[in-house]
Amino acid sequence: MKKIILLAFTAILFQPVFSQSEKFIGAMKKNIAEIDSALSRNEVARLNDIAATFERIGDAEKNQWLPYYYAAYCQVTVAFIKNEVANNDVVADKVDQLIAKADALEKKNSELSLIKAMNTSLRMLVNPMQRWMQYGQKIQEYTQDAMTQDPTNPRPYYFNGVSLKSTPAEFGGGCGTAKPILDKAMELFATFKPASDLHPVWGKVVCEKEAAGCK
């Protein structure tokens, strides 16, 4: 009896009253896994939900930048998949807000710089000819920042490579210029060690595919 009561007691005690960090780590892990599963099943709407969840976590925690990072990452990813360029400015405004919150907590982070590059590229896609002058250089700057801030981070190389691959060869893009950069990204993916279980590790699988598409 005593044992049962004790068991019940501990169960009750521990179920709703996780320590704050355990709750945070648990929720983050669960949702990071959700991103992968949503992407693998191509559930775009689900990514929006996950973005909202991350934003909730960020707002509740108040001093964690990673939830905002993932919220921004999900929003950007959805916009790239949907490719409704007329809507990109609205999304990019939202992402800017998320990045600003993350930036306030984590200065000069390579992963955040990369999200900035990706978000700027969303804006440029609205009207590439008109906006190239304004945003083209910004994208390069942010990508370069991401590379310098963490030279071991493969994602800036991945993003740069993919962008180049989709640029016509006449404009200095295509596989010729993209391949070495994608290869460099693959090299970095092989050795990349995230700072914690919650830090970003995405990109390897797609990068492999993109690199393989450039023979």
Add this chain to the structure above:
Amino acid sequence: MRRGILNQLFLLILLTGILPGAIAQVTIKGVVKDNKNTPVTGASITIKDSYDGTTTDSTGHYSFKTYEKGQQVLLVTSIGYKSSEQTIKLEGNSLTIDVVIRQEISELTAVVLSAGTFEASDRKRAAAVLDPIDIVTTASANGDITQALKTLPGAQQVGESEGLFVRGGTAAETKTFIDGTLVNNFFFSSVPNIAQFGRFSPFIFKGTVFSTGGYSALYGQALSSALILESIDLPEQTSANLGLSVLGGSLGYQHLSKNNKSSFGGSYSYTNLAPAFAVIKQRQDYSIVPNYHNADANFRIKTSKTGILKYYGYFSSNRLAFTVNSIDSLGYLDKFALSNTNHFHNLSWREYLPKKWRINAGLSYTNNKDDIRSAMQNNAGNEVLLTGLEAKTFNLAMNGNYFNAKLVLEKKFKGLSGIRFGTEYNFSKDQTDYTAFNGQLYPGSFKETISAVFAESDIYATNDLALKGGLRMEHSKYLDKFNLAPRFSLAYKLGKGSQASFAYGIFYQNPERRYLPSPNELSFMKAAHYILQYQKVLNQQSFRAEVFYKKYHNLVKTDFVGFSEAAVSTAGFGDASGIEFFWRDKKTIKNFDYWITYSYLDTKRDFLNFPFAITPNFAAKHNGSIVTKKFIQKIKTNFNLSYTYSSGRPYYNIRYDGSDYKFTDRGTIPDFHNVSFAINYLPSIGKKDAKSFAVYVLQVSNIFNLKQTYGFQYSFNGARKEPIVPTSRMFVYIGAFISFGIDRSNEVIDNGL
């Protein structure tokens, strides 16, 4: 032992007491809708400061469980909507909470007050009808801003003189503004029967608003149209550029400071038409081939994170002289010589102030000097004085000084709503010295001060309904009169990408300087505009249709006062109505962009020396254009072809018979057709890390060498008439532009991507 059991029981009771409160989850569900009762998909619902929440499904429904209890805040957010917060009490029961969130009014989704305006800028983001790049790459435009605008509905294809003739108005009824302030000599000085180009390069502007009517109370002194140009801010990087063409050469340098907070630069260009005229036969026989020294200088300083101070200065000195066979006397020549110097300085400052205030201030000063010599010449090249034609021999020295200032304060309220008010001051002093054939000097001096105050308010009731109301009051020192001009416009969203808008306004303008001073008392000329527009803009395609009615009052009537034609009254009148269409499509064919316009105009006016109300000689009933652009990536070349058409305009010879002005001749000129072609070749595109970028241009205007007639001119006695035609039929332009340090080629390749 018994006590132990009791204790345990107590504990159990205690625990079970806590249990429901501790682990029982509460379900919260409901629907999220907007203020139009439409379900909102993908809205985020959160218990504030907790992880608990969810997003709405496609029907706006949501449902989630939470462990939170007591008083909590339920927060609902969604992109494009204002967030909503409400306090809820979690007491163990499921809750059903339906939430209404309001659309956030933003530039991206709100309707645009677009009646009567064509915007060519990125400010309205994807909604812009024309980009600045479009202006440069329109084949018939030859890199001239107003030439490109002539491919838009509303403007006439008038080739014998410069300027924009909009919806039955004269060129003088269109005013140009740079960074808010009036520009007095936008075009090079007029030459008889030869349209002049604008003085400013399209590359110094980032935004263009071309209003064909119903424009804002911030602008005045233009009966028909306002061309509002916004100069660029800081350049992207330090660069130098070099240009070489059949017409001349140019050199420029722009320096951007290391901290990206200021820049300065300048350029010089020399244009000489001698080589071109050697190849392409001109109607005129030039003794001084048109040649231009143009220089400009600029600096731009960021005065804070949001403020910028900009200076642009321009200097030009140009000369030309030619003869044409005289229409008045066989065997003799008419001589015309012009030398012009112009300098223009524009200083503007814009800054955001606390509490959503914003200030825009601008100053501009212009000095323009024209020296004109008109005479008759014999075949030996000597000036002669023929009896009865003495008036054709004269000297005209004009010296104009213009000072303009403008201050606008703006306060933004919630959403996009706001108010704007300010003041404008235009001072002009013109010295006109006329020397007659006999050496008699008739000096003339004219001063005018026009001051204005204005206020305007934008009200965005929802994303779907916007109103703009404005009032402008002007005072003219010369006329010694005040005017009060109300303006109003409204836009309503009809559906995705489509909207209807309406604009109304009263517009005043002083009688043209060339007809002043007048012996009689004059008043402001006046026009009332009514414009109704339908517009549909979807991804890469846009359509608009516009109907307008314009009523003119108090137009200037002229008569001969002494030597010259002067205003004698403002008893003229007129009206104009029409319908215009614009269609642009970048989507249907890949890498191919085109637009088609058509304008119908019905107008009559009684002004100047017209005997009664007639369709003026600058108004064609039908105008149309087709502009196409194709970029071929493989050969890095952009092909632009454009066609413009206007139906035959009327022409008149109006003469004074001693008591009345009468027609001695009238008719209709042939229809006007023009096909122009341009190729831009960009070899350095995509060359990685290239230090220089080159653009090669080949432009052919009137490629089919069609005969174009602009009107007729008459001899002094009215006995002979001659068609007014372009100086040459076909014209070919070849040029190369190289820039170092910056990829300008991107500005030139069009919407090929």
